[in-house]
Amino acid sequence: MTITLDQLNAASQAEFTQLLDGTYEHSPWIAVQAWDQRPFTSLAQLKLALVDAVRQAPREAQLALIRAHPELAGKAMLSKTLTAESTHEQGKAGLSDCTPAEFARIHQLNADYNAKFGFPFILAVRGPRGLGLAKPEIIATFARRLDNPPDFELAEALRNIHRIAEIRLNDKFGHSPDLGNLVWDWAEQLGSHSDAGYAERGELTVTYLTDAHQACARQLAGWMRDDCGFDEVSIDAVGNVVGIYHGSDPQAQRLLTGSHYDTVRNGGKYDGRLGIFAPMACVRELQRQGRCLPFGLEVVGFAEEEGQRYKATFLGSGALTGHFDAAWLDQQDADGITMREAMAQAGLSIDAIPALRRDPARYLGFVEVHIEQGPVLNALDLPLGIVTSINGSVRYVGEIIGMASHAGTTPMASRRDAATAAAELALYVEKRGGSEENLVATVGMLEVPGGSINVVPGRCKFSLDIRATTDAVRDACAADIVHELQALCERRGVHYRLEETMRAAAAPSAPAWQQRWERAVEALGLPVFRMPSGAGHDAMKLHEIMPQAMLFVRGLNAGISHNPLEAITNDDAELCARAFQNLLDQLATEFS
């Protein structure tokens, strides 16, 4: 028997707690706390209220909640004293029929984990679509999380508890995140195409115009045409997949949206692709409802954003802004194949590229949804974030040159140690990067070339990456860092070389478009959380010719990206698609 929000909103505290019984293992106090937050306008809001009750609880209560959970395939399972919910979940994951070797491995992991953290390992073993995680995946995750720092792992345990609670609540409410599941399924299917050499290892790599890349384009075009009902679907002269869902007047202005379908090497399934699937899901719904918007919707799967096979980042979106650089055509990939040859083999017509340039007057603007690729939303337990600006960035590579000398015979005061000079720089970069909001600064590469254990380093190479929501904040940070580098080199009697390798202007969101995303998130009953985008996106290119704004979706696993562990939940994908629908509805209202 399912329950409803109306029932909950009308319930006494005791009834409320009873209705939610079993959502959080042995911990009715969470529902008791959340009761104060009634009325709830959405299931998502209720879920967040429960999460907040745990977030605000003292650490002891959080630990007690974690410890109220059974070990995976542990004693409680063997002695059949699990709660009904846990029995169901652990059974679905196949944990009730482990082999003796699997039991032994899990037993050892349980022991190690408990010894390190002082609480049992908790994993939401029911994945999206209600499917259980496979046993090898569970064991691999267990081993990986054993390496986490304790405070991080405590938070990760709580996040898994909230995910378990979310799935249990979906069951209680009879709620099925259909759009999210659709997106999730598309991501799985598109993820089955991978470049030669990677596919064999089970790794996802789709680089520009490979066989896998072309298969992805055909797949996307097929879904757009056959499953979603776009009016026009084509693969353009650079390989972008373009689907148009006409407005009631086919000549009406269009909303442009989309993201890229290429990937980095051994990347994740959602980076880029989520921004194609979410509007596809919306069009599919519009078409099922026989509904037409007063404006057109143009969804583009950009062929290239990551710059992996050729150094031609943002090739796909750049073609739409008229920034396709003809010099790229002569670049060779690692096998010596030029881009020109690759395009010819793929049947693309280079002569048609200039015509891809869009006339901004024909468009309302550009929106893009994207997985966050960072830890912020995950750490805050928020499914969605509104992007305020795509950060401006500047990058340098540098080297400090001191004097190599014997580590045994050179007194500390006589040294010209390039590595400790670089260390001092790295710590300054870290401090300066943390000195204000919306700024990050990173030394990502650090190396004493040919270093020896018994030689005082004479050289140390490093890189610098500085990003901020505004170019002014970025530039002030860069100036301070260069100044500090000069000062510390002078003080230490070493010198340096520094080369700027990249500079990109910040792309602030268009206020009106950012506000539409904010209203869409509010309409879901979720808090409006604004954040900068630290990574670059296709929206940066479109920003050059039309207003743009982006929506971020929480990434699991600390927001890891460019990595096979990149992941989202079907429930978050659902919220993302619903927010997109709301944005379309807002525009429809504005238009009429």
Added chain:
Amino acid sequence: MTITLDQLNAASQAEFTQLLDGTYEHSPWIAVQAWDQRPFTSLAQLKLALVDAVRQAPREAQLALIRAHPELAGKAMLSKTLTAESTHEQGKAGLSDCTPAEFARIHQLNADYNAKFGFPFILAVRGPRGLGLAKPEIIATFARRLDNPPDFELAEALRNIHRIAEIRLNDKFGHSPDLGNLVWDWAEQLGSHSDAGYAERGELTVTYLTDAHQACARQLAGWMRDDCGFDEVSIDAVGNVVGIYHGSDPQAQRLLTGSHYDTVRNGGKYDGRLGIFAPMACVRELQRQGRCLPFGLEVVGFAEEEGQRYKATFLGSGALTGHFDAAWLDQQDADGITMREAMAQAGLSIDAIPALRRDPARYLGFVEVHIEQGPVLNALDLPLGIVTSINGSVRYVGEIIGMASHAGTTPMASRRDAATAAAELALYVEKRGGSEENLVATVGMLEVPGGSINVVPGRCKFSLDIRATTDAVRDACAADIVHELQALCERRGVHYRLEETMRAAAAPSAPAWQQRWERAVEALGLPVFRMPSGAGHDAMKLHEIMPQAMLFVRGLNAGISHNPLEAITNDDAELCARAFQNLLDQLATEFS
């Protein structure tokens, strides 16, 4: 006409200054200052007094001294306004007949150097034996020194001025450092043998039992037998060259001395070899004088100390202490040749190795002279140093493990940056290493493996090398560093791995033997400067079975070693040989 110390000691200040006119370019104030230090018991003492006058002068006076020198092949040479001394020296170096291209290059270097440092480039262009440096060598040195930090280069300019003054004083005194020249010539000749692949590039590499190595052994044995008059000369079962100069009673105890003749790859001519040549020169003198000591003198050229071809460091001296490890015989070099095969090819008898072990009762002790391989004596303008202890050492390799994350999207507060954690460690190591005398600590290797400009480092590898005159000081430093590593990792939410890879006990000098070196240095009119040895030496092995003490000789070029720039002067080699003679005389007196 030559002058004498007696003349100088009896001179008025004005006469003294007049006698030394031209020693330092246009700077009579230096002699004026040194006059106070009379009487001088040796030319070396006079030279040091002049050096000290410059050391104690204000920086402005030092700069004026440097600026009193002409540019190399500069305007003064072209307009023939050089001092007589400079004309002679620059002419000897072939600078008066440069090609137009060489003039242009030197002109540019002069301009760059003056612009950077504000004074002219000064180089002692007359090398040992009065030979001029070759023009290409002068130009290379010029270009290299242009890269020095300004304060270091100021000191380097003064050191060259002192070297020029030393050569001019030798001329004035009619002093010829004959033993030093002999040592210097031997080093040049032995340096002409180099392993295949290195010889072609003009690099010096002599590794265990190569053709070049065996040629060196034959060369040393030949010199010992034919030039020096050793009574017994042999190449032993591990390739050590052993020369014995019997005492008046051939059964008398012997003084053992020597050092190694193998080199590192692309190494220097003096590391090790100086410790063979110096006692060889003494024996040559004894034999020329028909003099016999009341004790025997056994000079060993150790075949292997550097551990380059095989991992068998101290193989040569280890054979004398009974520490030849039979397991080494099966090690393969880079070409797959085992040590056993290499020894067989060289005609060595493996069965005879155990008999190489020396009976300590037959020896007085072990002394070794060695180039310092560090910057200390050079920076202090001292030719000789007395070793107090060969430092104890401990080495580690380690890794900090954080969490790799996106450099653009991970807020500073959410990072687990392995590189900044390692940076913090490196700065602590530097600070702790400098916190007490006779201690050094080094992070020689530092690397973010596979680091990317846009990724917060998830791993950072490093090495640690800690050395101190006593094991207790070394161990306290290591404990503090490990404690700091633990604390900073905990604070930063990262973890670490640390593996100890080497630990060697300190080898303090035997007091009676150290005092003999001190008296020998005093007898030369030089100050007694005591210092630890940061590098390991054959004396460390002999330390295990008999008393030992070492004497260090100043290395030029900031004391660089394991490098072709490693160098000494013939005058310093002379002082070293004279100190060795004095030590032999002391022992002879003690014996009689």
